[in-house]
Amino acid sequence: MNESPSLSDPAVVAVELERLRGTVEAGFARADGQLALLVQRSDQTDKQLADHEQRLDALERSRWPIASIGALAAMATGAVALWELTGR
Template sequence: MTPPETTALTAELAHLRGDFAGFGRDLGEIKTACAVLVERSNRTEKDLGELEQRVAALEKSRWPLPSVAALVGAAGLGLGLWQAVGR
């Protein structure tokens, strides 16, 4: 006959073994979730780099609108003065 302490110890060890098995499964899920987050982070960094390049290209190729506006204004002023003096 087995002493009650041995039976209780065996039951407790079986319970702990089940807890550790569940912990390993949970740890695997955590590792998977972390891997997904790292992949998303890498993809976001890549997209951000591409976006920065596109914005830089647009900034380089945009029209110099303030300069054009100043030239049109000066031309309008010149024509206005020419008409006023010419009449």
């Protein structure tokens, strides 16, 4: 009668532990690869965010003179209109 190997046999236990170790190592390698990809994407997102912040700051700095110029033009127009009304 041919008996199947049992877990009480040290050789069988060693083989099963080695298989389990290989499975765990492969799982960790896969998880490490996925984490590395996430870190790379996070770094790219941080760079894009910093670039957008820089561009937004530049737009905000260049925008404020437009309102001032508009106000000065309106005052100049008002002054010319007032001068026209009182001058003639």
